[in-house]
Amino acid sequence: MGVVVSEVMLQQTPVSRVEPRWREWMERWPTPAALAAATTADVLRAWDRLGYPRRALRLRTCAEAVVDRHGGRVPETEAELLALPGIGTYTAAAVVAFAFGGRSVVVDTNVRRVLARTVVGTALPPPTPRAAELALAARLVPDDPTAAAAWAAASMELGATVCTARAPRCPACPVADLCRWRLAGSPRTSTLPDAGGRPGRGPTVRSGAG
Known part of the structure; x- marks a missing residue:
């Protein structure tokens, strides 16, 4: 509890x-x-x-x-x-990962920002979570439950302490060499590509309570 x-x-x-x-x-x-x-x-x-x-x-x-x-x-x-x-949705996933060490897709604001920068190459995710974001996050979570729980904790901590919204500490980032946003020169954009890889609005999803 x-x-x-x-x-x-x-x-x-x-x-x-x-x-x-x-x-x-x-x-x-x-x-x-x-x-x-x-x-x-x-x-x-x-x-x-x-x-x-x-x-x-x-x-x-x-x-x-x-x-x-x-x-x-x-x-x-x-x-x-x-x-x-x-x-x-978020709370249920967090409980599975952090209370029971199970595999779930834990996506909060920090995780969305980390994925937007490292994988997609944009400075910030859009205000409302999109289906493409959640699908991307689900693909990246390890299959092994223990590794998945560790991934959830690590990605949240990375976003909270290193890959912050206003003052990211890129030199201290353990995945700086893989970050598409950093490799692109850290452009100040926040538009995620749509399902076809093109910038656009894309479908949106409701995050749900919790």
């Missing part, structure tokens, strides 16, 4: 603010059953200043569903996770 809580807390909230609150939350409610039994007032009070308090209520509703449908154990498959209230 810890990964579910952390991923929901991290939505639109910096890690520095989430970490102490997450530790307190998990100490108080270490299992889905414990959280499901909590009162609305206690949950909102524990959420404190993280913002968007509906997230706290969704977490409790999710915990109730885990207890009712899965005997109090967080399910291990994306399909089962997506059926839980408040769990979207």
